[in-house]
Amino acid sequence: MERSGTRGAAFALAGLGVVLVAVVAVTTPWRVLADAPAAEPDPVRDFSAQEIARAQAFDLATSVPSYLSLGVTLLVAGVLVATPLGARLLARLRGPWWLRTLIGVVGVYAVSLALKWPLGMWFETVLRDYGLSTQTWAAWSGDRLKNFGLQVALSAVTILVVVALARKWPRRWWIPASAGAFLLTVGLSFAYPVLVEPVFNDFTPLPAGQLRDDLLAMADRDGVPVRDVLVADASRRTTALNAYVSGFGATRRIVVYDTLLKEPPKETELIVAHELGHAKNGDVLYGTLVGGLGAALGTCLLFLLAQGLRRRTAVPALGDPRAAGLLVGLISLGTIVSGPAQNLVSRHIEARADAHALELTQDPVTFIAMQKRLATRNISDLTPDPLEYVLYVSHPTAPQRIGMARSWALLNSAEEP
Numbered sequence: 001m002e003r004s005g006t007r008g009a010a011f012a013l014a015g016l017g018v019v020l021v022a023v024v025a026v027t028t029p030w031r032v033l034a035d036a037p038a039a040e041p042d043p044v045r046d047f048s049a050q051e052i053a054r055a056q057a058f059d060l061a062t063s064v065p066s067y068l069s070l071g072v073t074l075l076v077a078g079v080l081v082a083t084p085l086g087a088r089l090l091a092r093l094r095g096p097w098w099l100r101t102l103i104g105v106v107g108v109y110a111v112s113l114a115l116k117w118p119l120g121m122w123f124e125t126v127l128r129d130y131g132l133s134t135q136t137w138a139a140w141s142g143d144r145l146k147n148f149g150l151q152v153a154l155s156a157v158t159i160l161v162v163v164a165l166a167r168k169w170p171r172r173w174w175i176p177a178s179a180g181a182f183l184l185t186v187g188l189s190f191a192y193p194v195l196v197e198p199v200f201n202d203f204t205p206l207p208a209g210q211l212r213d214d215l216l217a218m219a220d221r222d223g224v225p226v227r228d229v230l231v232a233d234a235s236r237r238t239t240a241l242n243a244y245v246s247g248f249g250a251t252r253r254i255v256v257y258d259t260l261l262k263e264p265p266k267e268t269e270l271i272v273a274h275e276l277g278h279a280k281n282g283d284v285l286y287g288t289l290v291g292g293l294g295a296a297l298g299t300c301l302l303f304l305l306a307q308g309l310r311r312r313t314a315v316p317a318l319g320d321p322r323a324a325g326l327l328v329g330l331i332s333l334g335t336i337v338s339g340p341a342q343n344l345v346s347r348h349i350e351a352r353a354d355a356h357a358l359e360l361t362q363d364p365v366t367f368i369a370m371q372k373r374l375a376t377r378n379i380s381d382l383t384p385d386p387l388e389y390v391l392y393v394s395h396p397t398a399p400q401r402i403g404m405a406r407s408w409a410l411l412n413s414a415e416e417p
């Protein structure tokens with residue numbers, strides 16, 4: 001392999017790797033209730049045999065199309081990074097470099113969308129069978145196409161910028177590209193609530209009344225400035241219950257699904273108390289900055305791997321439009337490979353938000369009732385197998401969260417719920 005700037009990129013990769021691992025190791029709340037007596041998660045204690053069986057059946061039914069879809073992603077990416085097929089197809093195109101690059105990116109995504117469409121329909125059919133989806137096929141297709149459009153637009157901009165930089169600085173493009181990846185991550189996370197979320201949902205302020213007063217009073221008591229709690233019209237898509245915090249600074253917002261408004265207000269209060277924990281700890285900003293570091297690191301790795309795979313994939317130079325497939329394939333694999341690390345950190349951050357909710361409300365009994373309701377209504381996996389846990393599970397499981405509430409109660413000498 002020729003020495004085309006690979007030394008500098010390798011040093012940057014190692015440096016960023018050390019920084020990222022150190023930051024995550026130091027700032028992740030690995031042990032949330034350090035002194036707590038352990039309460040082992042035990043689904044049998046809190047869920048009926050019927051509920052457990054239903055969750056297992058649902059998990060089995062959804063995991064088949066999920067794994068097949070992951071398989072398609074791996075297959076498409078594998079072909080693009082390990083064979084010359086992508087470059088050979090792109091070599092047939094004529095026109096300016098940017099147009100050929102754009103067609104390459106859109107083409108790869110379109111093939112992937114077409115291959116995954118029936119798997120998506122399969123998954124949606126399972127959701128309907130279990131009463132979780134409220135969508136028509138037209139609305140479902142619209143959602144999917146909107147998602148596709150957003151993904152293609154983001155990916156096209158990224159790849160066009162990379163190819164443009166590689167044309168200008170074939171050996172050093174990883175430097176501006178890494179800085180760009182960091183800034184893009186931060187910018188997207190900031191703009192997400194105002195640019196992306198409204199594409200899929202309408203948001204309205206929580207109507208005046210007891211619940212709104214109670215939630216704002218709780219935020220006030222918590223010392224978290226919250227101007228408003230927004231309600232998303234999630235019921236147009238799902239019967240699932242959820243809430244989240246997104247954005248930071250001027251775009252930060254706490255959102256509850258409209259499906260929650262029919263549930264007991266005390267439990268909704270506990271869900272919002274969890275979200276206040278995220279807001280108070282600045283979890284979105286923290287995740288964004290760590291994600292930005294990861295994106296910069298990933299860009300150095302992209303440079304090194306793409307250089308190394310050029311010959312195998314018949315890509316003459318990364319500034320050539322024929323590199324589009326290789327770059328898309330590598331980014332797609334990078335996203336999959338980084339998932340387990342993100343989930344690992346996320347599960348601990350979620351546990352800290354749970355602990356915050358318990359501290360703020362001092363109400364482990366309602367906390368447990370809320371976790372049971374969330375798990376049964378959303379048909380959560382109560383006992384994910386190790387592979388699922390690593391690949392997909394971003395929150396502690398319901399039995400783990402309930403176990404933690406019992407530990408908290410013991411630690412705070414409340415009666416064990």
Ligand SMILES: [Zn+2]
Nearest residue numbers: 274278350353
């Ligand atoms: Zn959370």
